[in-house]
Amino acid sequence: MQHTSLIPSKTVLYHAAGLFLRVYITIVIVTTVYSLLWLLEIAGYLDEQIIGVIWISIAAMGSVFLVLLIPLYWSSRSKNR
Numbered sequence: 001m002q003h004t005s006l007i008p009s010k011t012v013l014y015h016a017a018g019l020f021l022r023v024y025i026t027i028v029i030v031t032t033v034y035s036l037l038w039l040l041e042i043a044g045y046l047d048e049q050i051i052g053v054i055w056i057s058i059a060a061m062g063s064v065f066l067v068l069l070i071p072l073y074w075s076s077r078s079k080n081r
Contacts, residue, residue: 037051
């Protein structure tokens with residue numbers, strides 16, 4: 001009977017820390033952009049039409065990213081490289 005350790009290796013911890021850092025940076029950037037757009041709208045620098053165009057373009061970029069991410073994910077998981 002083989003004893004398996006419940007303590008993760010350093011490599012797993014480094015990957016987890018890297019993933020956490022990427023998620024944290026993404027959240028900070030998204031929050032900053034949202035706050036900046038909100039402040040510019042409140043200050044009167046951006047009207048509703050420009051805000052609408054910005055949000056639609058952000059949604060379009062996110063959709064394109066997701067469409068490109070799916071084949072990249074499956075090709076990276078493929079055994080035939």
